[in-house]
Amino acid sequence: MDLDIRRAVLHNLSGNNKQQLQDTVVDAIQNGQEKMLPGLGVLFExxxxxxxxxxxxxxxxxxxxxV
Structure with missing residues (x-):
């Protein structure tokens, strides 16, 4: 299951430019929804x-x- 999350996140962001990536990160942080945390974890990785x-x-x- 972990690999599916990684692949999905990377697939969804593939080809995004810097501004699009920044928008994704900022939205995930500002939104504060728990479901966004795995995606941020993939980006951190x-x-x-x-x-x-x-x-x-x-x-x-x-x-x-x-922390």
């Missing part, structure tokens, strides 16, 4: 997998400060 260790460290620092 993409960011994590495409990041170097320095950027990952920055992300972790910001997460630590935020």
């Amino acid at each position: 993409v960011i994590w997998n495409k990041s170097d260790n320095a950027f990952r460290d920055q992300l972790l620092t910001r997460l630590e400060q935020g």
Whole structure:
């Protein structure tokens, strides 16, 4: 089931430009619906997998400060 969610989210966002991706993220956060959380998790996973260790460290620092 996890792979189906990942594939669906990636398929739905495939070909989106930066503005469209930003709109998706902002809408998901502002909407605050629980059903949007898996999609945001998939996007976080993409960011994590495409990041170097320095950027990952920055992300972790910001997460630590935020929670």
